[in-house]
Amino acid sequence: MSTLIKQDILVELLANAGTGFEQVRATGKEAFQAQGFPTNKSEEYKFTAITKKIEQSIQNFAAAGAFEVTAAQVKEHVFEGYAGDVLVFANGHFQPELSSTVDGVEISPLSDKANTALGSIAKPEKDPFCALNQSSFDGGIFISVPKKAQIQKPILFLNFFQANAGQVIQPRVWIEAGDFAEVTFINHSVNFSDASYFVNKVVEVKGGVNTQIRYYKLQNEGKNAIEVSNIETDIQKDGRFTSVNVSLSGEMVRNNLSLNILGSNSEGNMYGLYLLNGKTHVDNHTNVDHTVAHAESNELYKGILADSSRGVFNGKIFVRQDAQKTNAFQQNNNILLSEDAVVNTKPQLEIWADDVKCSHGCTTGQLDEEALFYLQARGIAKDQAKGLLLYAFAGEVLEHITDESFREYCIAKVQERLGSNF
Amino acid sequence: MLTIKNLHASIEGTPILRGINLEVKAGEVHAIMGPNGSGKSTLASVLAGREEYEVTAGEVSFKGKDLLDLSPEDRAREGVFLAFQYPVEIPGVSSTNFLRTAVNQVREYRGEEALDAVKFLTLMKEKMKLVEMDQKLLSRALNEGFSGGEKKRNEIFQMAMLAPTLSILDETDSGLDIDALRIVSNGVNQLKSKDNATIVVTHYQRLLDYIVPDFVHVLYNGQIVKSGTKELALELEEKGYDWIKEEVDSKATV
Ligand SMILES: Nc1ncnc2c1ncn2[C@@H]1O[C@H](COP(=O)(O)OP(=O)(O)OP(=O)(O)O)[C@@H](O)[C@H]1O
Numbered sequence: 001m002s003t004l005i006k007q008d009i010l011v012e013l014l015a016n017a018g019t020g021f022e023q024v025r026a027t028g029k030e031a032f033q034a035q036g037f038p039t040n041k042s043e044e045y046k047f048t049a050i051t052k053k054i055e056q057s058i059q060n061f062a063a064a065g066a067f068e069v070t071a072a073q074v075k076e077h078v079f080e081g082y083a084g085d086v087l088v089f090a091n092g093h094f095q096p097e098l099s100s101t102v103d104g105v106e107i108s109p110l111s112d113k114a115n116t117a118l119g120s121i122a123k124p125e126k127d128p129f130c131a132l133n134q135s136s137f138d139g140g141i142f143i144s145v146p147k148k149a150q151i152q153k154p155i156l157f158l159n160f161f162q163a164n165a166g167q168v169i170q171p172r173v174w175i176e177a178g179d180f181a182e183v184t185f186i187n188h189s190v191n192f193s194d195a196s197y198f199v200n201k202v203v204e205v206k207g208g209v210n211t212q213i214r215y216y217k218l219q220n221e222g223k224n225a226i227e228v229s230n231i232e233t234d235i236q237k238d239g240r241f242t243s244v245n246v247s248l249s250g251e252m253v254r255n256n257l258s259l260n261i262l263g264s265n266s267e268g269n270m271y272g273l274y275l276l277n278g279k280t281h282v283d284n285h286t287n288v289d290h291t292v293a294h295a296e297s298n299e300l301y302k303g304i305l306a307d308s309s310r311g312v313f314n315g316k317i318f319v320r321q322d323a324q325k326t327n328a329f330q331q332n333n334n335i336l337l338s339e340d341a342v343v344n345t346k347p348q349l350e351i352w353a354d355d356v357k358c359s360h361g362c363t364t365g366q367l368d369e370e371a372l373f374y375l376q377a378r379g380i381a382k383d384q385a386k387g388l389l390l391y392a393f394a395g396e397v398l399e400h401i402t403d404e405s406f407r408e409y410c411i412a413k414v415q416e417r418l419g420s421n422f
Numbered sequence: 423m424l425t426i427k428n429l430h431a432s433i434e435g436t437p438i439l440r441g442i443n444l445e446v447k448a449g450e451v452h453a454i455m456g457p458n459g460s461g462k463s464t465l466a467s468v469l470a471g472r473e474e475y476e477v478t479a480g481e482v483s484f485k486g487k488d489l490l491d492l493s494p495e496d497r498a499r500e501g502v503f504l505a506f507q508y509p510v511e512i513p514g515v516s517s518t519n520f521l522r523t524a525v526n527q528v529r530e531y532r533g534e535e536a537l538d539a540v541k542f543l544t545l546m547k548e549k550m551k552l553v554e555m556d557q558k559l560l561s562r563a564l565n566e567g568f569s570g571g572e573k574k575r576n577e578i579f580q581m582a583m584l585a586p587t588l589s590i591l592d593e594t595d596s597g598l599d600i601d602a603l604r605i606v607s608n609g610v611n612q613l614k615s616k617d618n619a620t621i622v623v624t625h626y627q628r629l630l631d632y633i634v635p636d637f638v639h640v641l642y643n644g645q646i647v648k649s650g651t652k653e654l655a656l657e658l659e660e661k662g663y664d665w666i667k668e669e670v671d672s673k674a675t676v
Pocket residue numbers: 433434436438456457458459460461462463464465507
């Protein structure tokens with residue numbers, strides 16, 4: 001049993017949380033109390049001892065409030081050549097005066113509108129952190145893309161974090177897109193502190209008929225930060241949702257990504273890259289639930305792990321009895337650059353329909369020595385040759401980012417990492 | 423240019439090379455022949471600096487430098503080129519990007535200016551012509567999905583780009599059809615000069631009709647057991663290796 005006293009945490013967090021959402025919070029609280037923090041017996045958190053980590057680092061459970069971010073800081077951290085809109089957040093709190101308004105999109109702080117919505121996609125009883133967030137979220141945003149709106153320019157969530165040791169940041173995001181809408185989101189974080197704070201974020205994305213939604217995320221957390229992220233989406237008929245997640249740092253990161261395929265002829269794509277060093281621990285749990293026939297899901301996660309870093313990949317694919325003619329592909333490949341680096345990878349396929357095409361595969365290995373020698377034998381320095389090979393491995397994931405300036409930014413970040421730490 | 427003295431090398435504790443002696447001078451072409459498993463590729467790999475092989479005795483000097491002391495990349499930069507018997511496929515690495523990195527690192531080592539995109543492209547076009555290399559191949563990832571013959575041709579193309587002083591061609595002729603063989607040999611011959619040297623490892627006399635060797639050596643059991651002129655290759659073609667094996671084995675029992 002965990003020594004964390006659930007009640008106390010909630011008292012602290014609830015005292016800090018804003019007003020409103022009584023019913024939503026009560027449901028969240030109840031669900032959290034029913035589950036508690038995951039213990040070491042919890043199957044879902046088997047390889048990620050997050051409760052222990054929280055116990056060690058997060059003592060008082062006070063919410064970190066908003067802080068002042070300057071326009072200059074915003075300017076500095078938007079990537080070069082970026083032509084889209086920018087929404088600024090300080091410790092999860094929306095900063096409208098620093099943010100752009102997006103033509104044709106409703107953007108507002110969480111208000112009563114969200115009252116019936118929150119928790120309807122990311123159900124609190126499915127994950128304790130999702131429940132914890134629902135009980136005591138503090139800050140966040142409500143985004144509504146109307147029917148048929150084609151938002152050509154991406155929308156960037158620029159998250160600034162500046163928290164003290166032990167503080168908690170719990171943003172809540174609701175995104176809904178009407179039928180035939182198209183929109184791209186980029187989630188990027190900037191840290192102003194190396195303290196061990198805890199970010200527990202929930203993002204719910206409600207797609208409509210024939211919507212096209214892209215959600216890209218670059219995780220570059222403070223090196224002592226703990227982060228849990230729950231992203232869940234409903235995909236309707238003819239809809240498409242694509243997620244690209246790139247993790248570069250943090251003390252312990254857990255990503256839960258869930259795609260509910262609820263309409264036929266739809267597509268869910270999940271791409272991920274994790275480049276880990278030091279003692280960073282990144283756990284990607286993905287879940288795609290095929291409930292109807294004639295839909296497709298594609299998944300590719302790749303990891304490069306150095307030092308004593310640790311990666312966890314768990315990919316669940318459910319194909320329900322009605323989901324005939326499902327195509328589901330999953331692939332997880334890892335390169336370990338040190339003897340102390342560890343990856344636990346586990347595909348989990350549950351297939352109840354009989355006429356489906358599902359494939360999965362995972363590999364974990366070292367850098368290809370023969371390829372390395374081949375490059376060296378042509379005069380390329382060993383480190384650079386390694387960088388070339390690793391980039392070749394990692395690049396396959398980044399290709400799925402459609403926004404050029406963000407892709408270039410990620411490529412530069414990845415290459416910087418591959419050239420220096422590895 | 424290259425002097426190998428009493429070279430011994432082993433892999434995972436198994437001795438493969440057992441005392442190789444060889445002298446290659448500028449302007450020369452040496453052919454190394456010998457039965458499968460005799461150590462030809464091992465010799466080539468040891469010269470190129472493959473780390474899996476442990477050199478247990480002997481020395482190798484290249485242009486007066488201790489070759490064994492250099493990293494694989496420095497050997498390449500000094501002018502050693504190995505055309506691999508089995509070129510590696512490297513998905514995700516573009517051929518052009520790779521070559522440009524290689525060429526410029528070699529140039530930098532030699533104190534030459536890096537080639538800009540335009541100059542590099544000009545050089546590439548020129549050398550592509552030499553080995554009749556298809557542009558389409560170079561727009562793909564390095565060797566990925568190349569046929570056996572295409573890979574071999576790519577090796578010679580890389581050789582042309584890097585302008586080495588000592589080229590070691592490990593069975594570059596295997597897997598080439600007759601036209602490709604002619605083209606590749608042509609390329610090699612055009613790159614030949616009085617200042618560089620070539621070692622060709624081959625099983626077939628037919629290559630030596632195109633690339634005429636000054637010396638032919640037979641490698642057997644990790645040693646050069648016989649050396650001669652180009653006539654030796656003809657003799658081997660006709661009689662096989664048994665007579666050499668017998669000669670060696672009877673000597674060993676005496
Ligand atoms: N990793 C290894 N472990 C043990 N033995 C090895 C290893 N690699 C190569 N060898 C052995 O070394 C010997 C020499 O191999 P090498 O490839 O040099 O022969 P080769 O003369 O090039 O033959 P071929 O004409 O078939 O290309 C062979 O007997 C081979 O089995």
